[in-house]
Amino acid sequence: MSDILVKIKTFIPEENVKDPYGDVYEGDNRGFHFSGNYRTLQEFAIDFKKKTVKHTKRVGKTCRINPDEDPVCKRASDSELKMSEPTWKKDSVKFTASCGVSNPLSSNAPAIDYEFKITAYKKDGKVCISGLHDGFPNYEIWKKVGDEAPMPFYFFDHGDNTLLSLFPPMDTSVSLRCF
Secondary structure, X not given: OOOEEEEEEEEOOOOEEEOOOOOEEEOOOOOOOXXXXXXXXXXXEEEOOOOEEEEEEEEOEEEEOOOXXXXXXXXXXXXXXXXXXXXXXXXXXXXXXXXXXXXXXXXXXXXXXXXXXXXXXXXXXXXXXXXXXXXXXXXXXXXXXXXXXXXXXXXXXXXXXXXXXXXXXXXXXXXXXXX
């Protein structure tokens, strides 16, 4: 069992979205929740006793659902879901989580991008993050300490932003926050 689990997910809250070329894609059709569908997911299970961070990464299936066409689904590679080498101190660990995953059904689609600097503390289970991400889709970061219930750490609702907010640069800054 990990001492601290940090989970980062991106998801499209709408039932479906239309890209600038007119193609319609299935969304995740959900709100903020520890479990549920996602575009990208990274989990970091931190074990202070063993001084390990187990990195789990997954990419959700992308489905194009244009009217009058058969649905087409494909899963992008998880190779752009990355974690830097952790830096261990006596009572803390630091690492960076990054994402650069694109729509596998559109060669013109920009990637979902983020880069978060994460520090976790052994003594009190505190986690601190800072970083940047795109203005689309929604982002959620959760923290779970030991057997405690998962706690929401950071939520970003894309609001009126569209798929165009995936184009560079990453336009949403997350200033240092600890929880």
